[in-house]
Amino acid sequence: MSEASAPHAADRRELTAAQRNAVAELLRVSPVADELGRRFVRAGHELHLVGGSVRDALLGRLGDDLDFCTDAHPDETLRILKGWAESIWETGREFGTIGAQRGGLQLEITTFRAESYDQVSRNPVVVYGTSLDEDLKRRDFTINAMAVSLPEHRFTDPHGGLEDLSAKVIRTPSTPGESFGDDPLRMLRAARFAAQLRFAVHPDVHRAMTEMAADLDRITAERIRDEFTKLLCGADPIAGLRLLVDTGLAERFLPELTGLKLEIDEHAQHKDVYEHTLTVVENAVSYEEEGCDFILRMAALLHDAGKPATKAVGPDGRVSFHHHEVVGARLTKARMKAMRYPKDVTAKVTALVALHLRFYGYGRGEWTDSAVRRYVADAGDLLPRLHKLTRSDCTTRNRRKAAQLAADYDALEERIARIEAEEDLARVRPDLDGNAIMELLGVPPGPVVGRAWKHLKEQRLEHGPLDRDAAEVELLRWARAEGLIT
Template sequence: MSKHTETTYATVPLPAGFPDDVALPKFVIELGQRFEDAGYELALVGGPVRDMFLGSNVTDLDFTTDAKPEAIQQILTGWAHAQWDIGAAFGTIGARYGDWIVEITTYRDEKYDPDSRKPEVVFGTDLIEDLRRRDFTVNAMALRLPDFELIDPFGGVKALVSGVLETPGTPQQSFSDDPLRMMRAARFAAQLGVTVSPDVAEAMKDMGSRIVIISAERIREELVKLMIAPKPRRGLELLVASGIADSVLPELPALRDAQDDTHRHKDVYEHSLQVMDNAVEREADYFDAPNFVLRFAALMHDIGKPKTRRFEAGGKVSFRHHDVVGAKMVAKRMRELRFDKDTTKAVARLVELHMRFYGYGDGEWTDSAVRRYVTDAGDLLKHLHALTRSDVTTQNKRKARRLAAAYDDLEARIEQLAEEEELAAIRPDLDGQQIMEILGIKPGPLVGRAYKYLLDRRLDEGPSDFEASKQTLLNWWAEQPEAQD
């Protein structure tokens, strides 16, 4: 994604149908002229063209050309401030012009062997054929430069207007060439608010099992894009309805089998989607941008329920420890999808903590309870605030107001105590070195046990001075078997 300032934009003579206020960076015309002077074609293609039709100024600049990578590099020499080989074997050269990053790719035709994760790339010579290989008609449009001639051979504009996602060729051929396109269909449903055509929906159901040949890393990237889109529910419902979720996120469709007696008006699957919807709406109260960790934790917070469901006397249904079980399950799934350790740990921790608020009941929060809540959440406190509030989906308005008021009180208590103590950095009143000096012991597990004991006392009773803390430590030490050795 490029960085830019307003001065880099210029109004260009775009074809009829584009919004009047859509702008492009000034150098696009110049770049198109350079390719034309060298005897080659150049066109702005795919997402940028689609986004301009939707009224957005472009932030990514993707171009396609009949020039081979070596020729692209020659044309860019003396014009670009820097250039690099993104993947010459795939025909893509990257360049920087000012603060902008552009990618230029040779016309190509790529297909997947039925059992391979890697495409076979063949360079092409025709723009229409290059567009034909693309995933969906909304991405199979181009603006030929430098004259900005719209090339839309497969009805991409019509698809945008109607809000229906279609493929340039048959969806069966498109998904056979690259099965990841089925996940992209779900992502675009979430991102653009479109639906898929009946043919695309049918092909996704018939061919969904082919998604298993795609690498976990590529699946993860599409899942993240879907989750941070404006309407992630639409994409997730499409993945579940098509059966693709059974392969990439099986914990989600499994929720349909865990009827939750606590949420009689909806099953756990619907409840989880609603919690995620609530998190999407509420995240602006805590974050400046779409937050994947919050949204994914909201979606997955109850995935431990199917494994922990028990039928109690009187027809009641319980899900004891589903938070702990769910945390382990989501961590396992995210590792399989090759998420980084920090993101995985954050989501799993939120799933583990999502019931913590309800464990305190309706009573007044003590200082000790507040300290433990903040300490357990750590850097995820804002996420936990948003998740806990989002988890209220009851249709009982009186109950919803009571829970909201209770959480308002908790946040107020946190703010009040934070003014008195450094809640975000609560530590025992004695550090490890002091513990060793007072007890006359060497580094080892015993120091850790003493540290944990002092931390628990700190959380329960608040801060104390050195002498009082020292006496607390000595009292604890007197009861330890090691002290008798």
């Protein structure tokens, strides 16, 4: 490490711990990594563990996916790997990357880069570099611009990444303006790392993100979507979301989030929708049982997206947001489509947004068993997530009100469990299937069968299960009323 990037005295204890982490992690992967390094050296080339792999090793969280860089071009890398790797893939070859597997580790070996970027899409255009220093300088952040040379384990850190790792700060190797000018997506990536690592961005980085936010418009929706998904699934998504809003980046691709900052005046008091939303996301994270549930987190983020468009102030000064769940569902569907999320993911998030208010009113004792059945039927497979979203949405500071809402939802879940045990609510179906309907009415497949099926399902939701005889009587009654039989 250069003197300019030497750690401050106060950091030494932390850096020592980081170095111990790195040694332990590198020893774990050394049998494979060092062996590969020796093969490259024998072939007259360099090999370096680099980027996120070095960062994660220092943090004590190195996984089984290792990133390397080399001066060897892809054809030479393939020759070195042949006969040694258990499997090889070339899906990243156009970017100079060859993948391999060995000893339970996934390896990606990339030729040194000196990238330039397409001036329209800002997608990377690969230009091979000639040195490790050149490769590290082009990387996004200093914490990703460190390398360990193999097999000798020489540590290279020309931009003070180790010090920034200790300080938990996100900084760029070159000036932020140069770095973000090369690839504006790096601004969004800074927010993603803030969420994933719980790091703060350097003031110069924050300033550049704010000044250059509009440059994000030149990035494809797919690349933005992928970075945002990682951000929302970070350990601290709130930090990343605040950064997006504070710098103006959210306005470029998720304006619904910025729009939640509704003006609150002394004559029209209402809950701060933006802060409420961030709390709901935080609550939703706490309800996750294993890993990130992106669908739940995204629904929590957008559940009140319809409020700005539905805000109204009554004669008494009270603020209302009537039908904001309907408007919010429409906005959610449109936004996720624009961000190129898969249709099934979009449909699930949209449905949760549409349903998130359904529970309110249950505590007034107005729900019949029919209403409970419809709640379960409309939620379908999303019911466990709807439970979590509804509970997350309770952010009131009024302890009595919070306790009452929690008790009401406990009661609803207990009621669902009771009715479900009696009626198998998870599989609400009409009491007669299509074949039975066609046989009783003497009709072929077609719209009539569908209408009859829908009617019987409504009866099932309204009254619960019917036995075979009662279902047949109801079907014939409906058919006579529709003029289908006499």
